Structure formats: structure tokens, C-alpha cells
Amino acid sequence: MTHEGVAALERWLATREPAPPAALAARLRELARAAEGEDCAPGVASSGASDAGASSGDGTPAAAAHAATLVQATGRVLERLLRAHETARGSALELVAADALATYAMEALGDAPDALEHRCEWAMRYFAGIADSA
Incomplete structure (x- = not known):
């Protein structure tokens, strides 16, 4: 995601x-900034997400880019x-941040309903893959 894309997010x-x-808001901003310059998570490109057009149009490209970045950050x-x-009490802020990021990702996907089902399925497969490999 570009610097402009992170700022928009x-x-x-x-x-x-x-x-x-x-x-929590501060931690979410930190995690969004950390996404700048990272390689896309597997499947992000094929999910149709990109930050191209994030500042114009009906919001759908921005919503897809936001969702992809939030899923990746999660x-x-x-x-x-x-x-x-x-996973103990000392990690509470990180666990809550992950939950918030995932929730906001799904909310952003709601702003791009044309591919909602495909992108939600991709996100769930991505999260499941992380759990399986840990």
C-alpha cells in the first residue's frame, strides 16, 4: 500500500x-502504518484489492484496498x-487490535459489495492458514 493509501486508511x-x-486507536494506526511498503499477503492481488483510485469514485476501490490492508495487518x-x-493477559491489546482490524476489514468489505463473498472467503482462508501454520 502506498503512503497515500495508508493515510486514506x-x-x-x-x-x-x-x-x-x-x-486501541493508536495501536490500529501503528499497525496500518506498518502495512506501508510490505509485500501483499498471499491472495491479496487475486482478491481484486488495490489502493488504485482510493481517493475518487464511489469508494469501492478504497474499500477493497482498506479491507486488504486490514486483513493483512490482522x-x-x-x-x-x-x-x-x-495469548495471555499481557497480549490483550494486541488480541483486541487483531479483532478490531478484522472487524473493520469486514466493515470495509461492506462498502464494496460487488465482491463481498469472494473477499470474505479469501480473508477466512488467509486467517485459517495462519492458524494452521502456527
């Missing part, structure tokens, strides 16, 4: 209602937590 996250607690958090066996 951060603006989109800031409009979510109800707003998350400050610590996957990175889950992968790190599962590999380190960090």
Missing part, C-alpha cells in the same frame, strides 16, 4: 463509530502472537 479508521479507546498480528504463544 488512517482517515477511514478515524471515522469509525463508536470510536475505539485511545490506546494476519501479521495473529501470526506473531501465535508463533510466540502470546
Whole structure:
């Protein structure tokens, strides 16, 4: 995702209602920024997601790009937590962040209903693959 795409995603996250607690909102922004410059997760390109056109049109390209980045960020958090066996109280913020990222990804997909089913199935397969490999 480009710098502009990350900035657009951060603006989109800031409009979510109800707003998350400050610590969670800050962590979500950090995770969105970390997505900048990363290689796409397997299947992102084939999911039809891209940040092309993120600033114009009916919002569908931006929604797809936001969803793909959020799914990828969720996957990175889950992968790190599962590999380190960090599922205790000390990992609460990361676990809640992963949940919020996945929830927001599904919300973003709702803004791009043309491929909703395909992209949701891709996201679930991606998450399941992380769990299987951990």
C-alpha cells in the first residue's frame, strides 16, 4: 500500500463509530502504518484489492484496498502472537487490535459489495492458514 493509501486508511479508521479507546486507536494506526511498503499477503492481488483510485469514485476501490490492508495487518498480528504463544493477559491489546482490524476489514468489505463473498472467503482462508501454520 502506498503512503497515500495508508493515510486514506488512517482517515477511514478515524471515522469509525463508536470510536475505539485511545490506546486501541493508536495501536490500529501503528499497525496500518506498518502495512506501508510490505509485500501483499498471499491472495491479496487475486482478491481484486488495490489502493488504485482510493481517493475518487464511489469508494469501492478504497474499500477493497482498506479491507486488504486490514486483513493483512490482522494476519501479521495473529501470526506473531501465535508463533510466540502470546495469548495471555499481557497480549490483550494486541488480541483486541487483531479483532478490531478484522472487524473493520469486514466493515470495509461492506462498502464494496460487488465482491463481498469472494473477499470474505479469501480473508477466512488467509486467517485459517495462519492458524494452521502456527
